[in-house]
Amino acid sequence: MKKYILIIAVLFAFVSCEEENIVFDSENGQTLAKFSASSILVPTPTEGASINVDVFVSTKTDSERTISVEVDPSSTATSDQYTISGLTIPAGAFGSTVTITGNFDALPEEGRVNLVLNLVDVSGSNDIVIENSPLNLEFYRECPIAAGEWTINMTDSYGDGWQTDTATGGSGLTITLNDGTVLEVGLCSPYGSAAGTFLGDGECTPNNGSEGTVTITIPQGTESAEWFFPGDQYGEIGFEIISPSGEVAGGYESADAGLLTIDYCK
Template sequence: MKKYILIIAVLFAFVSCEEENIVFDSENGQTFANFSEESILVPTPAEGASIMVDVFVTTKADSDRTISLEVDPSSTATSDQYTISGLTIPAGAFQTTLTITSNFDALPALGRANLVLNLVDVSDPSNDLVLTDTPLELEFFRECPITPGDWVINMTDSFGDGWQTSTGNGGAGLTVTLDDGTVFEVGLCSPYDEEVGTFLTEGECTPNNGLEGTATITIPEGTTSAEWFFPGDQYGEIGFEIISPSGEVAGGYESADAGLLTIDYCK
């Protein structure tokens, strides 16, 4: 028993000595640097948008230090679509706050611009520098309020037999879900349904000559969000365009992948 107690005492003394040797030095120690965030969505209204991200370091210095960033080759954003400021850590500080501002006019009308930033240097010759390999990823996209009124969906089917979406006998149609829970569903009736006119889950579809048809949905005043979803194109025959109340083409689809649709509410 005494032998075991002696071994435990020696181990404890060893661990205690090891712990005492670990000293955090915020002035002369190694400098670790990293972003405070990993990924951010940046919806951009007409007046532009700004977001703030901190860069932290573990040591302080007697003089200002400059942050160096690198745009990763995977980025799709162009230099006119954003600006970055705040690249200086003040003397005696452990962080700086980057301000990243997006430019509405330069962003694509549809889709998103992706910006990936790598932290490559913090000017401080007195300390060793260790950088995290986690980049900062930003996605810029235009954000406009939804225009209330009548939205027109012009639908086509190149084979002339109506829409077959998620199944060969029809399936669900294009759905529009508003923030208040209202759901619109549109599609061309298919003669392959057991009963023409039951193509959609709501029991309605647009009568047509097999090739084309038009449906209209009314988005009311006060609507803040609308999710447009297309379930798919079973045979690669379907097309449609979405016309805003102002008469502009705000979105569309032609034999592409299923999923959420990007609608340009700025039109």
């Protein structure tokens, strides 16, 4: 009886190992294809801008293959605003790098356009399965940052200052320069402390909770500035950002928290 039990145990172990030892076939097996990203911002300066996105495939062949993509109907970008290249997978390779280039001159002076690409097929591939599609790209004009005095006009419709990332006040609109300098502006709240320089003098003035104007100086040579709005607890906050040339370059009313897009082309 013990011999039979031993034989059965050995057979079971052998079958279990066989089931787990799956061999992947990179030449004749099923092909998985996908983009390496799903969403990309493409700030485009006057000379244009290119971004690279890898298309991975799980099989290889001894001849070139063509990647097929199509523009989704939800796209707002027109064909003159971008070009696509790199849609060929070399023989023996598991993918290719697709290059999408934005055309500054064709992009709108204000706002963004989006290009949604669907990965459709890879020629010469067996039983293809597409994953991580579509790819969404947002193009907008990127101009050099204007040095000088920027003006921020701020309002609160209820008249009690800003309640941003907390219900009793919170931090203000922050501008982080590439050298690490952080500027912060906002309307002070009477309900709690608020960080940063508010109304330009570092003093909270809760009796002036309806509106206020502050100026900041962006020095010559600044290469980048990140504008961040922490949030609007009660949907009461408004502001507009005026460039040194006097143009409205950005601003929101009852905005969601996050990075702001500033139109430096103005």
